[in-house]
Each structure stands twice: as C-alpha cells, then as structure tokens.
Amino acid sequence: MNDPSTPLHVALIGYGFAGKTFHAPLIRSVPGLALRTVVSRDANKVHADLPDMDVVADVAKVLADRQVDVVVIASPNDTHAPLARAALEAGKHVVVDKPFALDLQQARSLAAVAQQQGRVLSVFQNRRWDSDFLGVRQLIAQGTLGEVTHFESHIDRFRPQVRARWREQPGAGSGLWYDLGPHLVDQALSLFGLPERVWGSLATQRDGGEVTDWAHVVLEYGQRRVILHAGMLVAGGSARFTVHGTQGSLVKPRIDVQEAQLIAGMRPGDAEWGIDPDDLLLYDGDGQVTHLTTPRGDQSRYYAAFRDAVLGRGAAPVTPRQAITVMAVIEAAMQSAAEHRAVVLELEDGEREAWQAASN
Template sequence: MSTPIKTGLCSYGHSGYAFHAPFLHVHPGFELTAVTERSKHLAQQRYPYVKIYPDVMSMINDPALELIIVNTPNYSHYEYTKAALLAGKHVVVEKPFTVNSAEGEELIELAKKQKKRIIVYQNRRYDSDYKIVRKVVEEGLIGDVLEVEFHYDRFKEELSYKKHKEAASPGTGVLYDLGSHLIDQALTIFGMPEAVFGDIRIIRKDSVVDDYFELLLYYPNLRVRLKSSYLVKEALPAYILHGRKGSFIKSKSDIQEALLMKGVLPDTPDWGAEAPAEWGLLHTEADGIIRKEFLPGGNGNYLDFYKGVYAAIREGKANPVTPEEGLNVVKVIEAGALSSKERRVVTL
C-alpha cells in the first residue's frame, strides 16, 4: 500500500468521534494526522498521535495534510470545503453537501479547476438495512416497484443541546439533517424524480426549526414517500416496498452507530452483523408459489466508504459518493421546501 493519506478532521463531536476517526484509525491507507478542538483535546486521549489545532482554518492550511474531513455545522460546509480546495486538499464533506444548490455547483467547478476530489459523506448507504432493501429492488424480488415508503423517526420533545441545530438559520431542521439520508437512499436506488411534493412542519413545542416532513417523489410508474418526525413513540417499519410480485418490509436495524458510540473499534470480522430478529419480511408469489420468509440483512460497514475514498484518491477510481449526487439531494430538499411553502407539486 502506498503512502497513507494524511487527514485532518474539522470537528471531534459526535460525528468525528463515531463516524470518522475510528475508520481513519483502522484503515491502513489513512493517517489521522490532525483534529480541530478548541479546548478539550478529547481526540488525543484516544489517538495520542494526532496534532490538535484550535481552529479549522489553521488546520486546513497545514501543508502536510492531503485530505480534509468537513464535519462542521451545515451552514459552514461551503466555506470550509471551498477553503480546503483552494489550499490544494481533497475533501470529504458531510451531508448535506451544501445549504443550497448554487453553492454546490460552485464547489463542483472549483474542484475540477483544482483537480481535487470532493466526496460527500453518505454513510447510510452502508447500513445493513438499506443494503438489503437495495438488493431486493435490484434483484427484482418483488417485481416492478410501484410504491415505497422510507421512515427515519425519533421521539425527542426536548431541543438538542447543540445550539446550531436548533437555530432558525440556513441548513437547519430535520429535512436537511435526516432528510439528506432518506433522499440519498431513494435517489441511489430509483434516480432523480420528475417532481416533488413536500409537507414540512414544526411540531415540538419550543422548536423554531422543522422537525417533521413528508416528501412525495414522483416517478413515471412509482411513488416514493419519505417521512421523518421527532415525535414518533412507536416506530413504524423503516422501509415498506410494494411491487407487482409482492412486498418487502424492513425495520431500521443497523447497529454500527450504537457500537461506535460505546467506543468499539470497527475491526472485527462480524462488524455490523444484523440480528436475525431484525431481518426483513419478503412476501411474494410467483408461478402459483407463495414465498413468505425473512431475508438476512448481512453486515453494515462504514469502512467501505473509506475504502472507496482511498481508491478514489490513490488509485484514480470513481468517488464512492460524487458531489453531483450530493447536489441532487440538495435540489430535492429545495424543491420540497418550495412545495411546502406554496402548497403545490414542484417539477424538477
């Protein structure tokens, strides 16, 4: 393996601790070189070899770094991604790629000019539950898909302690936060829709940001409904698919985040294995034979994302998640917001 990719992590909060640092640590193709932390220096307690910077711009301008992970608040994705590209770095930027599509288009052009990679971090493509859903569709197990519903719900009346998540500013709210995951999953399987209808609301008592949404994506012979709410006590199945041959129903069951928050490193052979109790139900009928069984979910593994990042940067292969794909997610968010505001279907 060639020289490890020296990497700087812009934040060591929840995402830095759970979703990025552990995988950069265990993948031999990366060196977690630097982390931005203003005061606590928690990263050094777990990774003593890292260099700590007090602010993001100082780290971005470190000439030793080759890759910058932009995992800061949504509104800052454009600023820091642009700064990293101008400093000659490759960038992994968390979802949403940017707050608006104009910013995303500018960054895509800048990356081409700088001859650097922008890779959007969409880890939920590597969840065990989503992977089996995609397999069911691609293998035609329920025939032509006619109706789909994806849920990403929580039950949390109280506001987040992270002030930037609850401020009425660009890029905040559940549509940008959890919606970015659901939209990306839908687009990855079914492509861009022809039109979008959106219903976006604020339902928690003291909230000033949206915490409920429903999007309806229109395809020629398919409807995809994406829903999220912060006030769902009894969760519905996360994935409901109906096709000409049958149905597939699946819970949200990926265990990686829970393990990572406990400090478990993602370096075991059974990493991300799904419990049999969470397997999805397939119910079909073909040639007069009824098939009703639970399908193994397999393993989720966010390390596959970073394997893709390494292959893109070191081997010149395609990005695991392209900035154009990230831009499409933003375009659907914008269409959903406009639809909700004007109470009409918005054509893309």
C-alpha cells in the same frame, strides 16, 4: 498522484457528534488513511478519545500544512461550503459531511472549484453502506418484488425534548430535513434515479421547537411513489423500509446497527461489526412471510473508496454531481412545502445524467 505506499494524512475539522462518532473511528479503521490532526476548540474532549492526536483550534494551520492530503469537514452545516472551498483552494482533497451545501448554487460552485483544482471532492453518504439499505437494494435489483410501485423510507426518533444544540436552533442549515433528508434522498436516488416531481410537507411539532422536526416528502416516478419520512416524536411502530411491488412486499423493521455500535465503542473489523440481527421480511401474494438474513453493513467502505479515488483507482464514492442532485431534491421539497404545490427539479442536462445508471 499520491504515493500509494504512504498513508494519506487526514485532518478532521469538527469533533461534535458526527466527527467523534462517525468520521474519526471510520477513518482510523481504513488502511492507507492516517488521521493526524483534529481541528477543535476543545482539545480535552478530543484527547479523552485520542490521547496522542494533534489538536489545533485554527483551520488555517491545517490548510497551510503541506503534509495534510485530505480534509474532512464535520462542522456545523452553514460552514460546509466555505470550509470546503478553502480546503480545495489550498490543494486538499475534501470530504464534506452531509448536507453538501446549504443550496444548489453553493453545491454547483464547490463542484466547479474541485474540478478546477483537480482534487477529489465527495459528500459523506455513509448510509449507502447500511445493512438495511444493502438488503433492500439487493432484493429490488434481483427483481424479487417485481416492479416497485411504493417505496417508503423512514428515519424516525423519539426525542420529545428540544436540546440545546445547533441542529435544533434557528439558523441556516438547521432542522431535521437538512439533517436526515440528505440520507433519505441519496438512497432513493441511488435506487430510482431522478423523480419527475417532488411534494414536500415540513412541520415543527415539539413544544418549544424552533426548527423543522417533521418531514414528509413524496417523489413521483410515473405511477411509482417514493415516500421519505423523518420525525422526532415516534416512539415506535414504523418500519425503516416498506416496499410494495407487483410480485410481493418487503419490510425492514429496524434501522442499521452501526451508529449504535460506534457509540458503544465497537469498530470496523470487530467480530460483530455491521451484523444486523433484524431480518428482512418478504411477503408473497398469499400472505406468507419469509425471513431473510440482512446483509452485513460496513460504513468504512465509504472511506476505503474515497482513499482509492485519491490514489487514482476509481471515482469518488459519492460524486459532486450526485451531491448536486441530492441538493436539488432537498431544495425542491422545501419549495413545495412553502408553496403547497409539486415542484419539478431545476437541473442542467449534465447534472441529470448523474443518476442515469441508477434509473436504468
């Protein structure tokens, strides 16, 4: 077990959008974690933000460094599984940016390696700590809406021009469903557990688009329907969350502000960090609307929980088994879209237990 009085030394692999915007600032904001090394081919880019950071171009140097306790993988999606395996086999604790892997087989293999090595492995589902999701989860848990019959979750953007970046170019793990689907799925499973069946529809809608840029997935839970949607041609008009129940409805119009705050240079601990000015709108059966203050978000809580897991103070904030079930839904939606039919998740008994507490 690591000495709790000594900060855990962290190496970050990748300094693209995810590494620069989310991982580096969130890691640096958490006591007990020390970001010491960044793996990047562009040292100038890293030093523009972090002048004193040790930057190396070779992942092997990080894996061989005995001072490195934790490796965070924020590189392109098709490198997640091989890099995570290499880091685990080198004795490191590992955080993998979403998606956890490219398929269910890779996900299961990583979980097995982590168990064999006795290391903490987790996937970066930072949006569990978004203000909008925290507010919706709280009201559902309190029973304010009664029995939830319809749950709709959107992450929509307006980016009509295809950009020259790997996420929008053909290749393993590219496209909108791999990019945003893991967040949408993880939140839904956290609330409702595993669905009985999955329906998926995927499309490429933008001129010049070569990968999926529209996704619409329906999860079936008896009479309840959970709709997960993402699109790149949405200029406005869709709510982040819409929830209907037997005692009322809830709408959260706009998305959590932490990504915008991080891009603007705000950091956890700043006075306005995570404060969401967009209210939750609660509708009763008479059409009356009550404005409720949205809880404060704080994505740095993911890394605080991961730190505690490494120090033996609790479980990983997102466990490998939970990451496997998210991957199962991602795959099922893709299969459904390709075969135009509902798909039942192919999970083992132990994997199905991952969300048992959430579904009770």
